[in-house]
Amino acid sequence: MDLKNIHNIYFIGIGGIGMSALARYFHAHKFNVYGYDKTKTSITSSLEDLGIVIHYNDSLDLIPKQIFDKQKTWIVYTPAIPSDHIGLSYFIDNNYLVYKRSQILGEITKNTYCFAVAGTHGKTTTTAILGHILKEVGINATSFLGGISENYNSNLILGGDKVSVVEADEFDRSFLQLSPNMACITSMDADHLDIYGKKQELEKSFIDFSNKVSDCLFVRKGLPIKGITYGINEGADYDVKNISIKNGTYFFDVQTPSEIIKNIELNLSGKHNVLNTVVALAMVNTYGVSLQAIAKALLTFKGVQRRFTYKIKTDDLVLIDDYAHHPTEINAVADAVKELYPDKKVLAIFQPHLFSRTRDFGDDFAESLSKFDELLLLDIYPAREKPLEGITSSWLLNKVTIKNKKLVSKELLVENILESNATVMVMIGAGDIGELVDTVKDNLLNRVA
Numbered sequence: 001m002d003l004k005n006i007h008n009i010y011f012i013g014i015g016g017i018g019m020s021a022l023a024r025y026f027h028a029h030k031f032n033v034y035g036y037d038k039t040k041t042s043i044t045s046s047l048e049d050l051g052i053v054i055h056y057n058d059s060l061d062l063i064p065k066q067i068f069d070k071q072k073t074w075i076v077y078t079p080a081i082p083s084d085h086i087g088l089s090y091f092i093d094n095n096y097l098v099y100k101r102s103q104i105l106g107e108i109t110k111n112t113y114c115f116a117v118a119g120t121h122g123k124t125t126t127t128a129i130l131g132h133i134l135k136e137v138g139i140n141a142t143s144f145l146g147g148i149s150e151n152y153n154s155n156l157i158l159g160g161d162k163v164s165v166v167e168a169d170e171f172d173r174s175f176l177q178l179s180p181n182m183a184c185i186t187s188m189d190a191d192h193l194d195i196y197g198k199k200q201e202l203e204k205s206f207i208d209f210s211n212k213v214s215d216c217l218f219v220r221k222g223l224p225i226k227g228i229t230y231g232i233n234e235g236a237d238y239d240v241k242n243i244s245i246k247n248g249t250y251f252f253d254v255q256t257p258s259e260i261i262k263n264i265e266l267n268l269s270g271k272h273n274v275l276n277t278v279v280a281l282a283m284v285n286t287y288g289v290s291l292q293a294i295a296k297a298l299l300t301f302k303g304v305q306r307r308f309t310y311k312i313k314t315d316d317l318v319l320i321d322d323y324a325h326h327p328t329e330i331n332a333v334a335d336a337v338k339e340l341y342p343d344k345k346v347l348a349i350f351q352p353h354l355f356s357r358t359r360d361f362g363d364d365f366a367e368s369l370s371k372f373d374e375l376l377l378l379d380i381y382p383a384r385e386k387p388l389e390g391i392t393s394s395w396l397l398n399k400v401t402i403k404n405k406k407l408v409s410k411e412l413l414v415e416n417i418l419e420s421n422a423t424v425m426v427m428i429g430a431g432d433i434g435e436l437v438d439t440v441k442d443n444l445l446n447r448v449a
Contacts, residue, residue, distance in 0.1 A: 024047070058087055117186070126279060133289070143164070151302050184217070185218070270308060306322060322426060351379075353380070353383060353429055354382070375406070381433075
């Protein structure tokens with residue numbers, strides 16, 4: 001890929017979290033950036049605030065005329081875009097320079113020292129912690145995040161062109177496009193079976209990724225891939241010990257292969273976030289940064305939006321927003337909530353994401369959702385998929401074993417939430433449920449007032 005003559009970049013699916021980070025990156029580097037998405041969201045609005053022109057109907061007439069200058073334009077798309085998309089089909093049929101998002105990100109990593117974070121869970125928070133530490137200790141990295149960092153209010157931490165931090169996304173085998181120097185694998189649970197078919201193929205893809213790492217690979221203790229291990233009280237190479245919680249803040253020690261650091265302070269909830277933190281620590285420490293400098297940087301890390309994000313936090317009412325969309329992730333949220341609020345009634349509001357994922361993990365979803373005291377279940381968010389016969393939220397609800405459960409529409413969601421006497425509420429899912437959280441928050445606060 002040669003950028004020498006490229007002036008315009010047109011993103012099809014610009015509102016996606018990975019696509020929007022790339023759009024910000026190229027806009028910051030003075031390219032003319034344009035885009036299409038089917039829905040206006042807070043992410044597309046923030047891009048428009050930068051001056052990026054976005055349209056929301058799939059029509060060639062709405063595409064800025066500059067984009068049709070074939071020699072000066074790149075077309076970048078996400079695999080979530082359907083194959084019958086008018087704009088994408090036009091550019092492919094007319095031999096424009098058309099690339100997947102993963103190809104562009106892969107090209108960036110070829111020319112940098114690349115930290116890559118892989119795994120079916122934990123990628124976004126780990127990447128954000130890693131990017132934040134590097135910035136705080138003075139390493140001028142550019143970090144591409146799969147969520148909006150609370151510290152920077154962005155999914156891009158803009159830095160220099162020598163070091164990059166990226167999420168290594170297993171969906172569509174995208175991470176095989178990357179050129180990682182140092183990487184980690186946080187988890188390898190079955191997911192994206194619409195792409196892989198069976199778990200063994202997913203695991204093979206992670207092995208292929210691990211073979212691309214040039215310098216150093218970190219793996220969660222117990223995973224079937226060789227590397228430097230990390231864990232909690234497991235005798236790992238980087239091992240967390242002596243965890244305690246005070247007012248929602250974690251304190252813990254880390255034993256490394258050569259030293260121990262005591263009383264690291266982390267203002268995130270859940271042991272899964274302790275694991276995310278220790279592997280970020282391990283990577284930066286191996287890169288040459290002292291444990292003391294890393295611990296100091298962690299004190300200012302505020303988290304990632306929709307990753308156990310408190311929207312209301314009072315003695316009488318708690319509202320948490322989380323992106324969890326896989327049974328393992330829901331289990332982590334449930335465990336963290338019970339750890340922090342053991343004596344309080346917990347209401348979960350869940351929006352399943354993808355018909356295929358709901359089908360593949362129906363029993364596991366039911367088991368994880370049954371850990372809550374009460375459940376409000378929204379319809380399945382289809383994303384890129386068409387409905388599957390028999391796979392509905394009603395089908396899933398029947399599998400859930402708690403008695404206090406109900407299927408609700410988005411239109412009646414607030415009304416049903418206000419009827420609950422739960423004092424801890426968790427909104428979870430990867431669809432458009434995140435767009436409803438502030439409305440729920442406002443109504444809950446008005447009820448209290």
